[in-house]
Amino acid sequence: MPELSRRSALTAAAVLAAGAGTLPAVVPASAAGHHDSPGAFDEVYKGRRIQGRPATGSGHHGHHGGGYAVFVDGVELHVMRNADGSWISVVSHYDPVATPRAAARAAVDELQGAPLLPFPAN
Numbered sequence: 001m002p003e004l005s006r007r008s009a010l011t012a013a014a015v016l017a018a019g020a021g022t023l024p025a026v027v028p029a030s031a032a033g034h035h036d037s038p039g040a041f042d043e044v045y046k047g048r049r050i051q052g053r054p055a056t057g058s059g060h061h062g063h064h065g066g067g068y069a070v071f072v073d074g075v076e077l078h079v080m081r082n083a084d085g086s087w088i089s090v091v092s093h094y095d096p097v098a099t100p101r102a103a104a105r106a107a108v109d110e111l112q113g114a115p116l117l118p119f120p121a122n
């Protein structure tokens with residue numbers, strides 16, 4: 001009975017879609033990344049707090065479209081993902097690293113204690 005199985009498939013798809021709609025509210029932040037976004041992190045590195053999380057799109061102007069937000073002492077550090085999956089930040093454009101956390105650490109190294117200035121809106 002092709003018609004019945006098709007209907008069943010559509011029903012199953014609708015249930016899955018409804019479940020997916022509520023997913024972001026219930027999954028932990030570390031699992032909220034879609035596709036292959038890295039998970040969230042939060043640590044103190046060399047005395048400075050670095051945090052990262054998949055960007056939801058709500059709090060970011062998104063001109064890079066990186067889909068991931070990194071913060072140093074609460075100030076957003078712009079990171080960009082290269083086509084090969086490596087990451088760079090606005091502080092170290094020419095030193096690709098493997099992960100957003102590594103980019104945040106590299107930025108702390110680069111800043112040498114200086115405060116990170118908010119990136120000007122453009």
Ligand SMILES: [Cu+2]
Nearest residue numbers: 062063064078
């Ligand atoms: Cu940006």
